[in-house]
Amino acid sequence: MATVTISKSSWGIIDSGYQSTWSATQGATTGTVLSPQSVAIMVYADEGRSGMFYKIFRTFAKWDTSAYAGSITGVDFEFKSGGQTGTEDYIVQNSTAFTGAGGTLVGGDFDAFGTTNYSSGTWNSTSGGTVSWAGSAASVTAANTGEVIASILNKGFDYEDNAPVEPLDLRALLYNTYTLDLVLTYTPGYGNDVNGLTYSNIGNVNGVATADISLISGI
Numbered sequence: 001m002a003t004v005t006i007s008k009s010s011w012g013i014i015d016s017g018y019q020s021t022w023s024a025t026q027g028a029t030t031g032t033v034l035s036p037q038s039v040a041i042m043v044y045a046d047e048g049r050s051g052m053f054y055k056i057f058r059t060f061a062k063w064d065t066s067a068y069a070g071s072i073t074g075v076d077f078e079f080k081s082g083g084q085t086g087t088e089d090y091i092v093q094n095s096t097a098f099t100g101a102g103g104t105l106v107g108g109d110f111d112a113f114g115t116t117n118y119s120s121g122t123w124n125s126t127s128g129g130t131v132s133w134a135g136s137a138a139s140v141t142a143a144n145t146g147e148v149i150a151s152i153l154n155k156g157f158d159y160e161d162n163a164p165v166e167p168l169d170l171r172a173l174l175y176n177t178y179t180l181d182l183v184l185t186y187t188p189g190y191g192n193d194v195n196g197l198t199y200s201n202i203g204n205v206n207g208v209a210t211a212d213i214s215l216i217s218g219i
Contacts, residue, residue: 007063010061011061016054038082041172045168065146077132079130081125090123093114097149
């Protein structure tokens with residue numbers, strides 16, 4: 001087995017905007033795409049003259065895993081944290097985001113997350129610390145298709161749809177210059193089909209184990 005770190009190919013943050021009800025905030029179908037900034041994920045609630053109001057930030061990212069597709073056996077999600085306010089759990093879900101022209105993030109991707117759990121964990125509250133969460137079997141399956149697209153949400157309030165009952169400000173910080181990586185564990189060797197045979201069914205070529213082959217006829 002070997003490991004390799006894959007940097008994000010794209011990422012972004014979508015802001016729900018201030019809403020007067022939790023259901024309108026958590027259930028919004030569109031938001032405003034923000035330039036990457038320190039506040040990557042947020043659940044905010046405060047009380048005004050007319051009652052509570054809310055705001056949510058969600059982060060979306062994608063990674064190109066095509067160079068290792070078919071040979072990946074493990075995935076870790078690894079972020080360099082800018083810190084956070086509050087101790088909260090976060091969840092990484094499958095996503096269909098980046099639906100804009102050229103695969104860009106658009107406001108309508110705000111609710112582009114599914115029900116497949118790729119990973120979860122507690123955000124490291126130390127500025128500059130590393131957040132590392134083990135990926136699920138589903139994340140490995142996704143990585144083996146050649147691309148992972150994921151949403152990262154606050155788990156206890158946003159993902160589980162629990163309205164805050166008092167003012168709070170929970171912010172996971174991820175600066176644009178910090179890493180947002182996948183660490184892949186993979187089986188090295190030749191990973192392509194040969195003469196119609198799927199590479200996974202090929203144990204050796206001319207007596208040489210496929211794990212020891214990087215190229216066949218220059219390919």
